[in-house]
Amino acid sequence: MTYQLHYWPNIQGRGEFIRLALEAAGAPYVDVARGDEAAGQGMGAMARYLEDESVARPPFACPFLVDGKRVIGQTPAILLYLAPRLGLVGASEDQRLWTHQIQLTIADFIVEVHDIHHPLGVTLYYEDQKPEALRRAAEFRKHRLSKFLAWFEAIITRNPGNKAGRAPHLVGAKLSYADLSLFQVVEGLTYAIPKAAGKALKKTPGVVAVHEGVARHKRVAAYLASERRLPFNKEGIFRHYPELDG
Amino acid sequence: MTYQLHYWPNIQGRGEFIRLALEAAGAPYVDVARGDEAAGQGMGAMARYLEDESVARPPFACPFLVDGKRVIGQTPAILLYLAPRLGLVGASEDQRLWTHQIQLTIADFIVEVHDIHHPLGVTLYYEDQKPEALRRAAEFRKHRLSKFLAWFEAIITRNPGNKAGRAPHLVGAKLSYADLSLFQVVEGLTYAIPKAAGKALKKTPGVVAVHEGVARHKRVAAYLASERRLPFNKEGIFRHYPELDG
16 A cells, blocks of 8 residues: 655655655655646645545644545654554554654654744744744753753663664664654754754764664665755755854 | 652643543542652652653653653653543544544644743743744734634534534544543633633634533543642643733
């Protein structure tokens, strides 16, 4: 069965956490909104799920996944559903719950990363909230960035599955979707606020090592080098406005 | 087994979504940080889980649940874990995932509700971000409040488990933790921004009916009338600053 991923066609955004999981597992999927309208894909296909009153369980927003009759919204819920099917999470309830807990903390983190350029909300442009963004970004760089990274570092350090000389993971001794998501967060921070991120990451070698391990993953590396990987830009979660980098 | 809930002792906050689930199910639990330090409870007991390096899987923040050796953070993950044990979710994977998806959307909503008084982040006081809060609150009231409530209304309307003359639910024909959480959101909005919430809720009779149904639930009603239910105040997610109500 080919999975259908529905997400904005021009940004990495939240959809990228799903794309990375599908790509790392080599799973068959269609990135629907990037497809051809003539083939029943494109933005119209995505909009139907969000707007058509015949959809019994409509997502609030994209990304969402369609798997046969199932329509699943919310990035962490999509990953919770996909991961056992893609081999990207451990088998026990404890491992699944812990991996999900990490993913939810990543979700909280990226809300804060996003809000450094949108402190007054998504209904206004960045240019309409620039002084507020400067203040929020300063607070984020000073207090929040290192707090989140230190937590990821702590759980990597305490993961008994990690052995010296091998690329570490967040959970157990195998790649999970949480590793892929942390990789994406490091990518995004390094793009958006390179100075602040570089400085903070010097104190979290475990986080850097997880990022490096994921980057070397064969299928992930092939994906990153492909045209399927969209470049960062000024539309997604991670945006490079030099003035927000301190 | 008595569940241990760890959360700030003086606010409803995110902990209230867990308290409501435990109370509605009549589950045995201790609200640890509200307990006696001499009995090994109180804030010190909570802080140990967050700070002690011997905790293999530390939560990033409270609330967290301790169930035997399990330590589980993140409100939606705690509810995902508790709900099957408390009879507050359907049995199928589809029902569990859909209920969780709703809960994650409620989590997104309350971040936005919180940020109307903290647009520049949690590291500054409200008084230090009042002009920004006025702008963010106006955007929220104008665009976001009705958008979220309309989604809840749509899924209540489309839930085939709901029958005329009976209190509706978000999922299926029985009470789930998502109903309890939506109840709490309506309580909170009505406290924090009574004018805007009252106006918006007039357009979502299904949401109002879910709220009323939960309020009449015997154990929930007993809890709300008890001293265990903390009052709203100016510390939690939902704060009543009249100037933010338009």
